[in-house]
Amino acid sequence: MRQVQRIIGVVRSLWQQVDTRKLRRYGIMAGIVIAAVVVLALVDGWMDRRGESELTEAIMLRQAAEAAESQEDRVQKLEEARDLLERAWSRYPWADNRHLLAYYLGVCEYALGDHDAARGRLEKWVNKHPNDYFTPLAQSKLAAILENQGEIARALDTYQDLAEEHPESGLAPDALLGVARCQELMKSWQSAYLTYQELMSRYPMSSAAAFARQQVERLRVEQKVET
Numbered sequence: 001m002r003q004v005q006r007i008i009g010v011v012r013s014l015w016q017q018v019d020t021r022k023l024r025r026y027g028i029m030a031g032i033v034i035a036a037v038v039v040l041a042l043v044d045g046w047m048d049r050r051g052e053s054e055l056t057e058a059i060m061l062r063q064a065a066e067a068a069e070s071q072e073d074r075v076q077k078l079e080e081a082r083d084l085l086e087r088a089w090s091r092y093p094w095a096d097n098r099h100l101l102a103y104y105l106g107v108c109e110y111a112l113g114d115h116d117a118a119r120g121r122l123e124k125w126v127n128k129h130p131n132d133y134f135t136p137l138a139q140s141k142l143a144a145i146l147e148n149q150g151e152i153a154r155a156l157d158t159y160q161d162l163a164e165e166h167p168e169s170g171l172a173p174d175a176l177l178g179v180a181r182c183q184e185l186m187k188s189w190q191s192a193y194l195t196y197q198e199l200m201s202r203y204p205m206s207s208a209a210a211f212a213r214q215q216v217e218r219l220r221v222e223q224k225v226e227t
Helices: 003-018 020-066 070-093 099-112 115-128 135-148 152-165 172-183 189-202 207-221
Strands: none
Touching: 020 099, 020 135, 099 115, 099 135, 115 135, 115 152, 135 152, 135 172, 152 172, 172 189, 172 207, 189 207
16 A cells, blocks of 8 residues: 555656646647648548549540540540549649559540640650559650651650560550661661561561561562661
């Protein structure tokens, strides 16, 4: 009993030495921090759910555009998908799928022919996500835009990056075809000839390889290469 009383006395003595005003102040500050963390977690979760929902809706609109029977209907659905993605991008800055919102936004811009916007967005996307599942698709579209805009050297580099970094991708054969096409546009006939042969060797069963065989024969007939 005496030991208990001594312990109680020690506790009281220690409590009297505590600055209760500071203790209350720290408690209030800790409560504010905890409340802020909880609110941020709730907002983050809400953004994730809304971002995922609107991304899914945009993907469905894009798929509907691909199946549209008229050009007018196709464009309308692509514009709806683009607008939805733009709103989601601006509204949900913390969404986990934000990189996918950016990717599909670039894809929609590409499909609508807004190549300048798509180029800027896809260039940033590829640089930021070099190993993502969608990177080969983004590189393929970016290379096509560059080629279409007459930036042949940059298009060639982008096609080469795709072929070298993602050799197992189904887009790799067409990427090599793009390399050879750009080399021909630069009048590098021998380089194009070797690239066509590489394509035939690495992907012999692809449709791109069948086209490459025709180009190899054409270059031989035109006597533009040494065989």
